[in-house]
Every structure is written in C-alpha cells, then in structure tokens.
Amino acid sequence: AQSVAQPEDQVNVAEGNPLTVKCTYSVSGNPYLFWYVQYPNRGLQFLLKYITGDNLVKGSYGFEAEFNKSQTSFHLKKPSALVSDSALYFCAVRPTGFQKLVFGTGTRLLVSP
C-alpha cells in the first residue's frame, strides 16, 4: 500500500535555529515528492518538489528538502527558522503510474521568538 508518514505531530524550534520536518514514504517505483504548507484558515501552498535529478531541492521561503532513496525519506529543512514559518506542513507523494497525491497527516511547526 502507498503511504506517507510524518512521524511528528508537532515540531518546536526557536527562531534562528535550524529546523527539520520529517517525511518517509512507502511506494513502488520512483515517486514524485512534494511539500506543502498550510497557514490557519488558508489553503495549501506549494513549497517544493522532487521529480528527478539533484537530491537536494530548494523551494520557497528558504526551505529545502533532501531526497534519500535508500531511506525513502524526503525531510524538509531550513537553516534558520522564522516565527512566521509557524504553520502546518504536509508531505505528499505521487506514486509512479498514479495521478493523485497521497498526503501525510501533517506536522505542526511552532517557531518561538
């Protein structure tokens, strides 16, 4: 079965510190991987994606993610967190041969001043 796991319901980090939001997946083939962010009462905003090529993907707002095929992971990172980064983050995967995305359960990021 295709699935995405975000093992942490919440991640707490102090402003200025690096942050990591974890994502692992279980799908067959070579999936496409995505990160979205959701602010309160808003829709999901696209952050970045991995389709092929360089394993380190850079996205919006200074975020980046590293694709690790052997560990089937796609962790989201940022070198220096901002209070405004506080939001709900979703990892998603599009399995090979499928049109739809499979989403993780989301990780709430809380950045304290």
Added chain:
Amino acid sequence: DAGVIQSPRHEVTEMGQEVTLRCKPISGHNSLFWYRQTMMRGLELLIYFNNNVPIDDSGMPEDRFSAKMPNASFSTLKIQPSEPRDSAVYFCASRMASVGGTQETQYFGPGTRLLVL
C-alpha cells in the same frame, strides 16, 4: 493569475439540505481535484478529473456526494442530503498534467468551510 477560486468560502446549513460547492481552476490547467480535510481523517482525495472527465471517484464517501465538471473552467461538488458528519473544509486543486510529468504541482484553492447543523 487569480489562482484556484472556490465559493462559497463558508457555508452553514441544516441537516438534510443540499449543498453545492464551486471551483474555478487555474486557466489552462487540465486536471482538477476535490479534497476534504477534517481533524480526524486529515486530507482525503474525493475525486479528480482529467480534461473534464472523472477519472477516480473512489474517495467519494457515498451516493450523497456527486461532482461534475461541465467545462474546463468550472466544477461543482454537491452533497444531497447533507449530514453533520460532512462538516469539513473542502479544497479544490488544479494542475497542468503533462506527458513528461514535469508540471506535476497541484495548486490549491482557499477552501470552503462547511458546517452542517
């Protein structure tokens, strides 16, 4: 670019009433997706269309739910009759599907917050 447009943004209705949610995808996009988000179940894909044709409706909860896409710029999700357990945020997303797969990003609308009393 106006992005994906959804209406209404908020809907409060009574159990048994018909509810119609509307979506206008991004111009030029050829795939459209309807999702439902709840605290208990997270984000669920209900149905998606390619070139106005429903491809996969396996996520539609039951016969009370129906979706249509009469043209490339408009889709509706209808619930009839509505029940309190349908209360959720409903998102529409669109994408430009390409053969090479490079335009894979789905862009989401702001959502419709539905409350069924």
